[in-house]
Amino acid sequence: MKRFVNNPLSLYGTLRTVLLAMLFIIAMAADSTVFAQTKRTPAAAGREEYIEVEKNVRLHVTDLGDGQPIVLIHGWPLSDAMYEYQYQYLVQKGFRVIGISLRGFGKSDKPSGRYDFDVFSDDIKVILDKLKIENAVLGGYSLGGAVVIHYVTKYNSAHIGKLALFAAAAPSWLQRPGYPYGLTAEGAAGFIDLTRTDRPQVLENFGKAFGATETSLSNGMSEWLKGINLEASPYAATQSISALTQLDLRPALSKINIPTAIFHGTQDKLCDFAFAGELNKGIRNSYIVKFENSGHGLFVEEREKFNTELEKFARK
Numbered sequence: 001m002k003r004f005v006n007n008p009l010s011l012y013g014t015l016r017t018v019l020l021a022m023l024f025i026i027a028m029a030a031d032s033t034v035f036a037q038t039k040r041t042p043a044a045a046g047r048e049e050y051i052e053v054e055k056n057v058r059l060h061v062t063d064l065g066d067g068q069p070i071v072l073i074h075g076w077p078l079s080d081a082m083y084e085y086q087y088q089y090l091v092q093k094g095f096r097v098i099g100i101s102l103r104g105f106g107k108s109d110k111p112s113g114r115y116d117f118d119v120f121s122d123d124i125k126v127i128l129d130k131l132k133i134e135n136a137v138l139g140g141y142s143l144g145g146a147v148v149i150h151y152v153t154k155y156n157s158a159h160i161g162k163l164a165l166f167a168a169a170a171p172s173w174l175q176r177p178g179y180p181y182g183l184t185a186e187g188a189a190g191f192i193d194l195t196r197t198d199r200p201q202v203l204e205n206f207g208k209a210f211g212a213t214e215t216s217l218s219n220g221m222s223e224w225l226k227g228i229n230l231e232a233s234p235y236a237a238t239q240s241i242s243a244l245t246q247l248d249l250r251p252a253l254s255k256i257n258i259p260t261a262i263f264h265g266t267q268d269k270l271c272d273f274a275f276a277g278e279l280n281k282g283i284r285n286s287y288i289v290k291f292e293n294s295g296h297g298l299f300v301e302e303r304e305k306f307n308t309e310l311e312k313f314a315r316k
Contacts, residue, residue, distance in 0.1 A: 053123040060107035062099040065091035075142030077232035079106020089307040104236020115239035121151040128159040139164035146170040153252040163260040171249040212267040212295040253282030260286035261313040265294030
């Protein structure tokens, strides 16, 4: 010790050597941790949960499983979360199931701008392009049924091998000359006005008319669906339902040249069962699956039948 006291430079050199040794040990330990982390086998499948469809607009996508792809588009004002019990079933059966939340709904971005069927179809095309999906079954529920019809006719069934329509708000949600089904223009205008002035009342009315009866769905199921509905942008909800009132898909049905399944509840109060008959008449190579115990909520009211019939159609 006397030597170090008498020679401060020697003490400094020794401390410096000890410090460098400690830093070397710490660096080696850090390198070993990084190396171990880079060697970890990824637990995720590497799929994106959000896909950009245009600058600053990303859509939420549920993408589960492997195998034959089934792409699902939700209804109004729901989101891809509505298909929770279809995802579980279809993945177990060996399908890749992809649910897309349209812009303005669910966890997707909610930009200012247009919310019409051209925009929705264009967004779907971008996602299917990016995911390189081929020969998929494309299913759409309620307003989503009108969206998928518009998509396959606009893009000549790009990426799609089969079409499934669930309680579709199509070929027209409104009454028109030669088409006495659906809402009157006055009824639709009142509904749209209510979306601007009393959204809770809209959802209450919607909930009461959703099932075959007001008690068809459990309180828990009704609250779950209500929670999904409330995630929608109020602006997007109004704009999209307004666009639906302008849509008449009857002339487009003859352009559909892929196998089509039409699922519809016979007690549907929101989209008349007569819609299914009109779709069946207009689409070649289509057939109807009746849900005798369902209203508009056939995907939960008769969940087991819905799932097995969709699986059967996909495997044909």
